[in-house]
Amino acid sequence: MKSFTYERATTPADAARIVARNPGARFLAGGTNLLDLMKLEIETPTHLVDVQDLKLDRIEPTDAGGLRIGAFVSNTALASDERVRRDYGVLSRAIVAGASGQLRNKATTAGNLLQRTRCPYFYDTNQPCNKRKPGSGCAAIGGYSRQLAVIGSSEACIATYPGDMAVAMRVLDATVETVKADGKTRSIPIGTFHTLPGGTPERDNVLDHGELITAVMLPRPIGGAHVYRKVRDRASYAFALVSVAAIVQRDGSGRAAFGGVAHRPWRVEAAEAAMPRGAVEMSKAVFAGARPTDDNAFKIPLATRTLAAVIAEVKP
Amino acid sequence: MASETFQLSRREMLMSSATTAAVSAIVSETADAAPPAQSLPTYKVAMSVNGTAKALTLDPRTTLLDALREHLHLTGTKKGCDHGQCGACTVIVNGERINACLSLAVQHDGDAVTTIEGLGTPERLHPMQAAFVKHDGYQCGYCTPGQICSAVSVLEEIRRGIPSHAQADLMAAPQPTGAEMRERMSGNICRCGAYSNIAEAMADVAGARA
Numbered sequence: 458m459k460s461f462t463y464e465r466a467t468t469p470a471d472a473a474r475i476v477a478r479n480p481g482a483r484f485l486a487g488g489t490n491l492l493d494l495m496k497l498e499i500e501t502p503t504h505l506v507d508v509q510d511l512k513l514d515r516i517e518p519t520d521a522g523g524l525r526i527g528a529f530v531s532n533t534a535l536a537s538d539e540r541v542r543r544d545y546g547v548l549s550r551a552i553v554a555g556a557s558g559q560l561r562n563k564a565t566t567a568g569n570l571l572q573r574t575r576c577p578y579f580y581d582t583n584q585p586c587n588k589r590k591p592g593s594g595c596a597a598i599g600g601y602s603r604q605l606a607v608i609g610s611s612e613a614c615i616a617t618y619p620g621d622m623a624v625a626m627r628v629l630d631a632t633v634e635t636v637k638a639d640g641k642t643r644s645i646p647i648g649t650f651h652t653l654p655g656g657t658p659e660r661d662n663v664l665d666h667g668e669l670i671t672a673v674m675l676p677r678p679i680g681g682a683h684v685y686r687k688v689r690d691r692a693s694y695a696f697a698l699v700s701v702a703a704i705v706q707r708d709g710s711g712r713a714a715f716g717g718v719a720h721r722p723w724r725v726e727a728a729e730a731a732m733p734r735g736a737v738e739m740s741k742a743v744f745a746g747a748r749p750t751d752d753n754a755f756k757i758p759l760a761t762r763t764l765a766a767v768i769a770e771v772k773p
Numbered sequence: 774m775a776s777e778t779f780q781l782s783r784r785e786m787l788m789s790s791a792t793t794a795a796v797s798a799i800v801s802e803t804a805d806a807a808p809p810a811q812s813l814p815t816y817k818v819a820m821s822v823n824g825t826a827k828a829l830t831l832d833p834r835t836t837l838l839d840a841l842r843e844h845l846h847l848t849g850t851k852k853g854c855d856h857g858q859c860g861a862c863t864v865i866v867n868g869e870r871i872n873a874c875l876s877l878a879v880q881h882d883g884d885a886v887t888t889i890e891g892l893g894t895p896e897r898l899h900p901m902q903a904a905f906v907k908h909d910g911y912q913c914g915y916c917t918p919g920q921i922c923s924a925v926s927v928l929e930e931i932r933r934g935i936p937s938h939a940q941a942d943l944m945a946a947p948q949p950t951g952a953e954m955r956e957r958m959s960g961n962i963c964r965c966g967a968y969s970n971i972a973e974a975m976a977d978v979a980g981a982r983a
Contacts, residue, residue, distance in 0.1 A: 460814070488877060493857060553936055559871050560872065692959075693955075694960055
């Protein structure tokens, strides 16, 4: 690990200011992803700003009837919250489907949104990777791509967003609240928070350097049956090959977002009108324009079948 | 005979490899022109470890795991993968289990840490330690401290109503069933495959409580 300096910020705006003025600085929350990447020297920050003292560890009701989840709320605390389990079950389900008990105790809400890809070529510093080293090429294209993206990818990158939590937040229409060094705040809909790789795969999201996530807002609950179904190589403690976060109403209408298939949680709102007509029809619209590799083309029928299983599970 | 003259024991062989490795490490450090040690930043960290106040001055790169093992000489906590994949380094911080390898010691200034050494002693075993002995919950024993810290925390998490992937109803209180405990222990890998005996040890302790 490269040497770095460390400090604890005292307010969110203070943390944003410190990081914004130092190009080598990074925020440190739980550290479960960042420290792993620092050990491999994939991430080499020169200064870490610890955000644990910013009092962002609360879940509070909003005036709009939803919830405001502090950025530093742990995955365990979020999945365990009674309001989340009752009104946003898909979110609890998605969180407990990810990582291990130890990691969920340490990992935070904002950190999970910022989790970097698990593409094996991003992790192997001997390989070219446009995300890790812009312009170096993509060894995943034509390489071992079984776990990688089938849609929304580019000639530069076929990495996926690896997490589960954000897939549920996508189906819940969450918004990400941030603060910048000048104290200005913004609300970013989760659907536009993560970017597609395009020609700039080094970017995972729309945040500026030094822009700090302070909270994730959930709108008023919409009822319905909440399901998170994750398909992976082993029954626990593995990243998704495909996952489906869904909220289905009694009349069969609903919403669904897919994990493990793209550089961001994949949801096509226009396809959801087809949900009452079944998974095959809806899936056709969700994955229109998909460009899978020979190794991961299986993900599209797998996603269709996973969605079918979800719809069957919630049928009254 | 020549073949006897040059025959090295396995131990000598390992020692000579270690010497070679040490020499190459020195060479590469010189080549990298590492900054002199005194210019590297250090930070003061105060923690309660197994109920005893500890004060350390550390390079910020020091993980909680290395602080425990290399600085406090509590070598019960093991380093397996050092990347949060195996669970051998599991310790309990402020009542919650974490991977000590994926946490910087400086993040834990003011925290209370419990390691395997703080759960029980050879004379007075923690019930989970005793159950692992009774049910043969290990073979080589390397993952065992992490397994036990995790197992103790898992039963506490079930008691506190923390949900898991194995739960059918998110609003119901979780129960210490085999399926629940196996799911919750998935972050602890055992290369020897002592899983079934670990599950029996946990069920024994959970049953005693129930």
